[in-house]
Amino acid sequence: MFHAWYVEDKKTPAVFKEVSEDILQGDTLIKVHSSSINFKDALALHGRPGVIRNFPLIAGIDVTGEVVESEHENWKPGDMVTLNGAGLGENLHGGLAEMARVKGADLVAVPSAFTPAQASAIGTAGFTAQLAVTALEGNGLLPDEHPVLVTGAGGGAGSIAISLLAAAGYEVTAATGRVDKLGPQLRALGATEVIHRDEVAAARRPMDSTRWSAVVDGVGGEILAGAIAATDPDGAIASYGLAASSDLPTTVLPFILRGISLLGINSVQVSAGMRQLAWDRLAADLSPEHVDLITSTVSLDQAQDAAAALLEGKGTGRTVVQVS
Incomplete structure (x- = not known):
């Protein structure tokens, strides 16, 4: 069992509750380090339509964390990885949780230029x-x-x-x-x-x-x-x-x-090659100090409250959801 922001149906806001690992699908299990709050996440967390396609679903279109186990050849336990989009929080269980299972082919290693929290802030x-x-x-x-x-x-x-x-x-x-x-x-x-x-x-x-x-x-x-x-x-x-x-x-x-x-610009369905290219460019060109300048941090149980500012048009910069 692990804690997650769980959306039961299209009519109600997400609830913070314990769910079973048995519901997860994907070839790579991740212990989540952090996620972030995007406009899509704010809609999902507050029960607004237009984001989640399958119910029930764990919210969160970003995830950064440590590989626990993987059937994919690219990853081994202990690897720190990140993923944006690729159906997370829309069609697939997402990253606003303590655990996640994803497709290993979509993952990118967190660049050495960034900490895991900064990778989530970039998101x-x-x-x-x-x-x-x-x-x-x-x-x-x-x-x-x-x-x-x-x-x-x-x-x-x-x-x-x-x-x-x-x-x-x-x-x-x-x-x-x-x-x-x-x-x-x-x-x-x-x-x-x-x-x-x-x-x-x-x-x-x-x-x-x-x-x-x-x-x-x-x-x-x-x-x-x-x-x-x-x-x-x-x-x-x-x-x-x-x-x-x-x-x-x-x-x-x-x-x-x-x-x-x-x-x-479609950031959801992006090829593995383009994902890697984009993160290589970010590692080369984006200042970690600039990332920190625009970042605030909340805990996992505070994610729904923090998302309200985005829906009110008051969101600024990036909000990292620290999980572990």
Whole structure:
């Protein structure tokens, strides 16, 4: 038996209870060291729809911990591993628990550059941010006269995207609704300018004067539409979230007249090779000090209360759930 945040059905919030190891499936058993709280986790923990596909289920889309036993050739007892997405907390039992069973093929060794807790702090948010930066670079992004815009900059993925972009030599503008509160922290991460998100959403035409060489967007809606309107010709937007809205109130004009690309970032179903590549880049480019700067920590039994801030739009940075 072990403790976990268990979601009984689609109508009720998760409960913190003891469950049996017999319910777990996967070729690799992990003693969980830590997990984290993402927006998806907040929805699941508070009984909101749209995340969990199979009931009942243990919540948690991230897990970091020590291998207890494994049938997979890559892992042996004592290995410290981490996993983001891959169906955890959606279709498969997740990481907000004392134990987890996962597919060994999806695991990545915790890089030596990070502690296990830092790996959890990076989690899906940092993994997604790295996928977004990689996608922009694959589209031809180079340091240019215009900065890269990061929306939702106060969130975990936005904060880590700022750090990654700045480390790679890009000028970064951070957009947030909490300029006074978060401005100093975002500049410490590498942003050269911090603006209010309403300044991005102010565009009322499909195309406006260009301001951004590229965009990392986690909010959608009018803010994404405004960002598209001000992106350079042949620029790109990496879109990974919908914190403001899933709508996109724009036209095809920026895409066919400026050749702008909208790149969707899916951090759930990612190949093993791409997972390893993303974590290698994170280990090389992401400052552990920056990870610590944006991280707070709660215990496993406090996860549901800590998740409430995300649902209220008050979440900042990353929240690690310390398990053992």
